[in-house]
Amino acid sequence: MGIIIEEFRIRNFKCYESVDVKLKNSSLLIGANNVGKTSLLEALELCFTPYKRVSEELVFIKKDEVLDRNKKIILDVLVSPEKEEFDEMWHQFFGKFVVEGDLNDYVALRTIVKYNPSKGEYDLERVALNSWPSSEEVISYNNYNNNPVKREILESIPVFYLDAKRDIVTEMGDKFSYWGKLVKDINITDDSLQEMEKSLNEINDNIIGSSDVLKHLSSSLNKLSNVMNSNGNHVEINPVSRKIRDLDKGMEIRLNDRDSESFSITNQGMGTRSWATFLTLSAYIDWKIKEMDTEAKPFHPLLLLEEPEAHLHPQAQRKIYSQMSRLTGQKIISTHSSIIAAQVNLDEIIHIYKKGNSSNLNYLNLKGLTLPELRKIKEEVLKTRGDILFADTIILCEGETEDQVLPVFFKEYFGYEPFELGVNIVSVRGAGNYKPFMRIAHDLDIDLFILSDGEKRIIKDLKKHYCQVYGKRTDSEIQKNITFLPLECDFEEYLFDSGYQKEILEVIDLIKGKKAFIEEFIKKNNGQTGKSKPTEEKCDSCEQYIFKKEIKDYSGEIGFKQAVIECISNMKADYSSEIAEYILQREGPDRVPSLLQDLFFNIATEKTYSITKLFVKETEEKLNDKPE
Known part of the structure; x- marks a missing residue:
């Protein structure tokens, strides 16, 4: 324009x-x-x-x-x-x-x-x-x-303002609405107007003349002249408006699909009525553009x-x-x-x-981003997890297990569902996918916390990406927002090492239906070639981690543990939430694993505005009783 x-x-x-x-x-x-x-x-x-x-x-x-x-x-x-x-x-x-x-x-x-x-x-x-x-x-x-x-x-x-309470039925009864402004003058020539109003008069007379009820009612209403002591008064019934200028008062929108009778817009759902209001605005704007063009006005x-x-x-x-x-x-x-x-x-x-006294705003900082980086933000974040745009706090995790168990333990620790406190828990589906989520959180000033696997290469890469987005940070500063699992383990292995073997085995028995499943798993897979795993070595020419095949060894306690971890890792969707529910049946402070208690404690004590005064008061004892 x-x-x-x-x-x-x-x-x-x-x-x-x-x-x-x-x-x-x-x-x-x-x-x-x-x-x-x-x-x-x-x-x-x-x-x-x-x-x-x-x-x-x-x-x-x-x-x-x-x-x-x-x-x-x-x-x-x-x-x-x-x-x-x-x-x-x-x-x-x-x-x-x-x-x-x-x-x-x-x-x-x-x-x-x-x-x-x-x-x-x-x-x-x-x-x-x-x-x-x-x-x-x-x-x-x-x-x-x-x-x-x-x-x-x-x-x-x-300015054309369309608020959230829009309804075409209400608009049609308001002469100042966009509908009312459009139909108040339907622009008919004088000759056509006289001809149409003549036809409308004939239609009215024919309807009344053909209806004994309307003739009877009209005759009765004309007795008003006796009450009003005037012979000049006359009452007429108009089944149809006799004046074109009044047609807008009786206008109706009807909708029908190809297989059914039409229905008035008043009988349609609010979605249809809301959409019709928007289309009316669109029609009004197009009409005003034509008028302004005709008058040669900007x-x-x-x-x-x-x-x-x-x-x-x-x-x-x-x-x-x-x-x-x-x-x-x-x-x-x-x-x-x-x-x-x-x-x-x-x-x-x-x-x-809104943080503090007043509202504020920010934007995504796209300066210096490559096309692949922009695509990742749009495709991997906004199109799949766009709800994080409305969060106060985001907790990122790597895998499917964490995605399922974190909400369960969050509610146990805080007494609220995550969404009740404006918290989104998001699995990024792989250690290399954190960065686009970090950018969103940083640019939009959303509090960010991460629960990450503890492999050395993952820790190294995640710290590097975090500093690229948030600026240079010391390890102690990073640890306030990123919780790494210990001893290079993933979450399933962390639970096993933290004393939750009993619950893990009970869930395996529950799902597989027999006590001997682990033993059969060991017998079948012992000595087989495992998946390729990255080492800490890097190729001199391409700087990529070197992957090596591993032979499975399930002997001794370490082997048994490895068999259990592999078993639940192969069917995480079946095991994860069940394991959390079994752990919550415990008595005492270890109902929530200690590492998650540390994560939740950091969330509650950092600059997270989703934790309200009421919530802090209710959870004060839990925070004070946090294990050393």
Whole structure:
């Protein structure tokens, strides 16, 4: 459309004390409930809505702060050309508001909400800026353009806001809705109008003349003239509207599939009604574009869409985002849908979160990433585990066993399911797959903890990747967030070595149904060639680890242990959760393995905001009683 809202600055609005928002032609706001996504949309709507009531409730205040009447809301918008300069139409339209910047021209607009002592209420004022101040100078900046910001500016950058409570049935009864604005004037010529209304009158007369009931009712109602003491009164019943201008009041949308009778939209589910509202908005925008083109006026629609996935099943969510992406105009969309988040470009994601007094935001840092690294973030994280975008804390683990048992032990230790505390437990399916998840957690300021196997090469590689993402760290700093299993073992071997042999064997017996299974397993596989395993040696030419075949030896206690580990490793999906449940039948502190207690203790004592004050109070005794 020739321009773009490139940056939006918010000072002292609702839950925002100070944020600078970088916007694309399409931007996606993600984050948990009540972090400020809707407030950001409302702030942007306030900038381009001609008339809007404002009050002190919009002013950001900290906890226990007393509102100072001198405190102002400031909303700054940077309007930039899609190229280096505005095209002729936009340049002429903005006129003296255009500022020649170092890189490109721009227009800077400010909306101010401040207290008016003479009126005893808050006023809204709009001005243009003569330059774009630095972020630190926003509050003190007052170099305003002398020319007023007229209504025409707002009409050429209109806001179309569709909130999450949308319903086409409600829209059809509201003359100020997008439906109401479209159908209020259906643009019929006078000749056609007279002919149609003549036909409508004939239809009404024929219906009443053919119905004994309606004739009887009409005759009775005309007795009103006796009561009103007037011979000039006449009552008529209109089964169908006689005036074209009134047709919109009785309009109806009906849907039918190929094999059934049509049904009114009022009888459809909320998903269909929500989607119909979105399509009505799309139709209205297209119609306005035609009108503005006819009048040769510049037009840049600003679409603020709240939770477009509401009431829609997963496939429909994919379809509606595809439709949204084709809409003309600049789009800012808020969502809780990981399906929608997986479809956008990575640089379009704006993560909103709240820590402390105010809401804040961040972005994925894509600078310097290679195409394979970008693909891994999109394909291996967002498309498969996009729900982590809405987490406060992420616990990463390597394998299937940890993925199943960690939630069980987490609930035992904390007394809450992980999701109740905003915690996501994610198996990365292999030691080499941690890095994309680390990048997401780091860039979006999500607390990250890892439970890793203890092989030397895995420890070395994981520490290297962690430092690449989070910056150089000492081993003691790394250990606050990464828990390594001891003695180069995996999780199954750790449980066996930590005294849980009894539970492991009981689960094997439960699933296999006989006590002699391990002995038969040993007899069958002893002396066979095992899988290739990496050594600590590296090839001089390619720097890759050297893999060597191992011969299986199940003799003695060590051999028996190896047989048990291999047995459960071959069928982790069957064993893992059962082993955790059997361990929880124990009495005493070892109901949760000590290494996991250390991991959970770190989560509870680090900067994890998902652990609420109530939770900390309830778990204080457990933390104090943590084994040395």
